[in-house]
């Protein structure tokens with residue numbers, strides 16, 4: 181009898197080695213997947229498959245099916261079953277491990293409804309700490325109420341939405357004066373969002389509104405804000421420095437709403453934190469809202485949040501939701517950086533395309549049926 185163990189990078193390679201060495205009649209006794217130490221450090225550890233195979237007189241060597249499977253009366257040695265059982269266990273463990281590394285966790289595969297939601301969330305771009313948190317939540321859910329039945333799907337989605345922090349800036353600022361700045365990189369929709377908010381405040385909420393356009397160095401906040409202010413009949417001040425900004429805020433003390441448009445700062449600019457702090461730091465009456473475009477790549481979203489968080493951020497405004505299929509990316513980043521979400525913008529129209537984020541419209545967007553869910557109040 182010949183018993184040998186083969187180590188390879190994957191099961192196919194290991195089986196090819198067995199076949200080449202022992203021939204096609206070799207009998208596989210066990211298959212295992214494990215990390216084996218490579219040369220040197222931890223980094224050298226690599227996943228390998230170990231296959232133990234045997235070829236010998238105790239095992240049927242004739243081609244085709246072994247005789248004991250054909251002749252049911254033939255006596256089958258007990259160790260055969262033991263070998264099969266062990267092999268099956270190891271194969272099961274191997275697949276379980278594989279599924280955990282590259283797919284949904286193994287326990288989730290027992291709940292088809294939850295697995296579908298998991299796939300939808302992945303497709304929508306939910307990942308990282310938010311995905312892990314949601315998995316932990318629903319694992320507790322299925323443990324606590326294994327018979328939740330049709331409610332399970334609904335509850336699982338509710339758990340996700342509950343994890344997201346939402347804020348209503350109108351309510352936070354009430355009843356005091358509103359002083360909001362809109363910050364972010366160039367082209368994300370700061371000036372357009374400001375115009376939408378200004379129209380809501382002035383014409384729907386009937387507030388006295390003033391606009392400040394903060395130009396910094398060679399960076400203009402907006403070329404079109406002056407046109408908008410004229411058309412909307414709203415007062416506009418253009419300022420260049422912190423002192424001018426403070427003076428403008430002071431002079432307009434009696435206005436209920438002051439909205440500050442800022443230039444598109446580059447998050448990769450090395451001295452941005454210092455610049456932002458010198459310009460806007462420590463102005464307690466001013467709430468800063470970071471404007472993020474949902475079409476931005478996740479790594480750039482993270483860079484932006486990290487760069488702007490030198491200022492206390494009251495909320496994130498997520499724009500261009502109408503242009504993305506990966507809304508989950510931005511939501512995952514907000515969760516990761518504990519940044520509450522306030523407004524969503526779903527198009528360039530002023531003011532219609534501004535919505536206050538709520539659990540209903542978020543759910544609609546995440547599940548890609550957004551239009552029917554966007555009747556929420558702005």
Ligand SMILES: Nc1nc2c(ncn2[C@@H]2O[C@H](COP(=O)(O)OP(=O)(O)O)[C@@H](O)[C@H]2O)c(=O)[nH]1
Pocket residue numbers: 364365366367368369370371372373401402444499500501502503525526527528533
């Ligand atoms: N599709 C779409 N376009 C938008 C949205 N918000 C702004 N835009 C457009 O994005 C462009 C840049 O907007 P702007 O407000 O000037 O960006 P800023 O540089 O951050 O001030 C303009 O053409 C806007 O009309 C939105 O929610 N959806």
Ligand SMILES: [Mg+2]
Pocket residue numbers: 370371372401402403441442
């Ligand atoms: Mg602008």
